[in-house]
Amino acid sequence: MADLSPTLPDDADVALRIRGLVTGFGDKLIHDGLDLDVARGEIMGVVGGSGSGKSVLMRAIIGLQPSRAGTIAVFGQDALDPDPAAQRALRRKWGVLFQEGALFSGLTVAENIEMPMREYLDLPDPVLAGLAAARLRLVGLLADAGPKFPSELSGGMKKRAGLARALALDPPLLFLDEPTAGLDPISAAGFDDLIKVLKETLGLTLFLITHDLDTLMAICDRVAVLGDGRVLACGTVEQLRAYDHPWVQDYFAGARGRAAGTAPIKASAA
Template sequence: MSPTLPDGADVALRVRGLVTGFGDRLVHDGLNLDVARGEILGLVGGSGSGKSVLMRTIIGLQPARAGQISIFGRDALDPDPAAQRALRRQWGVLFQEGALFSGLSVADNIEVPMREYLDLPGSVLAGLAAARLRLVGLPDDAGAKFPSELSGGMKKRAGLARALALDPPLLFLDEPTAGLDPISAAGFDGLIKLLKETLGLTLFLITHDLDTLHAICDRVAVLGEGRVLACGTIEQLRAFDHPWVQEYFAGARGRAADASIPAMSAA
């Protein structure tokens, strides 16, 4: 259950010896993690374990104190602005609650990264935004609405459409089903899995949702004590001898989530 993959593996994201912190407090201390190209990796951990800090460090929103990060073989910590700009096109991010700009329409939100990176006429950008809306299952009229006019599930899908604006091969999703009812959450999980399969995406997914972990994740990494404690399938993690991991995956909630999967599949 090593967090690193064997030599020769097709790795989309590689983290080695990562150290992060705030003031005198270390958040990560020598963290290692690999994400294989084409997989959905779920990241779990207790409150304050540094899940969002890890994601923000990988995408350059939080500075690293030490370590290495590479994305598709390119140095994500390269200080050169041109290199950073080129690398940022390789990923999209769905933040919690969608993080849409409240003063812009949904279509304009989706066009924001396109306007930054693509020199295209407005009519073409509008067509591309409409295509992203259809891709995530939103109706055509959603583009003209403002975020305040959307339900929670629609906001998540609109945020996902913006994350897909530049056709990135890598997506970061921070608690994508948080706040959704079980039916909406299951529908969003199905959408993520479909996009992964049809577009060949690699996904780094932070979640507390055991149903999501069971339904769509290929592997799960457990964050704690400043590092990745273990990484593997849920079956492998159930056999990992650590109190938090055992309680999370083999406790009552973990057993309930496991028992729900056949019923969900049958439906």
């Protein structure tokens, strides 16, 4: 029987290690003792039903959502360390692509990409402009996208521009929140291919929230399924299709899962 535990051995090469995480809003708990490990160099997909706390989990890791209990370590460093200097140093190690790109509307694409560099690097403007142009090329955008404002971009271009900004400081870890949401199938497949190429060429670790079954099957090494305040199971898509849990079965082996290229597999006891 496959091991679908969300944790890895203590001696594993882990980029992200979460233990006993508790989050919530008022009297409502979102996560209650959640554990999860993301290995260095893997693409971890994160799925779950509405209200399961996918985005809250990402926001807790990057410090935008307070945690009530538990530990989070990123490359061995305490992500919950209250020391401002430690937090600033750790934030350089990750980039974030929020849903819809979250670009600043009053800045050009190039200026959006330059923002993290201006925050952390003391470089002259011509060098920053050259680095921003390089990030645009990295994500498959032409140089003429740089002087445009976000409102002048298509949905797919906004996603790529947001990804370019997430890569501004060459972080080893990327957080992607619904990166293919709202894209047509061809654009979504192209974005999946881009993510996979970037992961392989740059040696990235990715934490990827998505509802897109095609994305899960095309690029994710493992998938963590959130539910009941914790990670219900974590494994490959094939392993999860055989996992004996109603929501997991409906998601991965139901009609939509089959339409995305799967076929039903008889569930086995977890």
